[in-house]
Amino acid sequence: MAVAERAWCVVIPHHPRGARIARQRLTTELHAAVHPTLLADAVAVLAELVGNAVRHASPLPGEVIRVAWRLRPAGSDAETDRDTVEVRVTDGGAIEQPRVRTIATDAVDGRGLSIVAALSDRWGVDRDGLGQSVWAELSGTFDHERRESP
Template sequence: MVVPHQATGARLARHRLADELGGLVSPVLLADLVAVLAELVGNAIRHADPLPGGVVRVAWRLRPVSGGQVVQLRVTDGGATVGPRLRAASPDAVDGRGLHIVAGLASRWGVDRDGLGQCVWAEFDPACADRPDLLVAG
């Protein structure tokens, strides 16, 4: 889906994700997916340029694997001068913890770059989950 490169974009993406995956994944996993997607879209809006047309592209997919399904979230924006990275945030800092949240909830995450911008992705893999409540229904 394509959302505007503004705060309403994160809300639209969260609601659509919850509507589409609500019956397919556990409630705990859905909460984690919504939190991570909100963080990734929020970061794209705050720190990166939009794609042409003033938008951010948001996608998710479920991929069957042994033991369940992997859920992958992808947020593509126009890129920034400094790429996404984990930052050290002091206890008093008001920001700087977003990708730590992503790293803590997702099995893995990363950044892909191409000529149009960058895509930050996060995967939730039941093979990597140490909490059975995060397993995706098969």
């Protein structure tokens, strides 16, 4: 059974509670569609990206952040035989370009993008005149017994 690519977009507050809202929505939408390990990694990456947007970037108009994710099931295109989840967090931008930092082992923060880089296949930053989007792609083997019909 082929399942088509699906995408979601959620607007959340530019506030730490926004990360919880984003995690809950992502989990609700994808829990039956992807393997639990892939879902856990996608949730962790999304939480890091939202946390970074709240901490380091300005909000979009309305004091919000836009969070989006896309599911490309295995076999939905010729490029992959694995499920792929892309998460994207769009904010009003930051003064500094998001980057992985080298930090001391006893530092209490600064590991967010290192976590994103470790869990994702690839990640990046897109900028336009309205702000910036930080995105990450994760892939994993599909758990066929968990899939539900759309």
